[in-house]
Amino acid sequence: MSYNDLINIDDFSKKKETFNTERWDVSFYCKDCKKIVDVDRPNTKWYTFICKECNWKNIAIWTEEGLKTNYRIK
Numbered sequence: 643m644s645y646n647d648l649i650n651i652d653d654f655s656k657k658k659e660t661f662n663t664e665r666w667d668v669s670f671y672c673k674d675c676k677k678i679v680d681v682d683r684p685n686t687k688w689y690t691f692i693c694k695e696c697n698w699k700n701i702a703i704w705t706e707e708g709l710k711t712n713y714r715i716k
């Protein structure tokens with residue numbers, strides 16, 4: 643469940659009421675690949691995203707800037 647991933651990001655608790663992946667310009671970070679990846683969303687009703695690189699769903703969703711800060715992506 644990707645909501646847990648979102649809650650783990652510090653700033654998210656302030657913003658989760660308005661979180662909307664359709665409206666936001668967000669990026670997807672795969673915790674297994676350890677980088678920002680493209681994802682599939684098999685069901686638009688679920689916050690489940692599948693990494694296209696490893697086909698697993700260990701995905702965090704946030705703005706690209708926020709992901710780079712939180713996961714220290716270079």
Ligand SMILES: [Zn+2]
Binds near residue numbers: 673
């Ligand atoms: Zn992956």
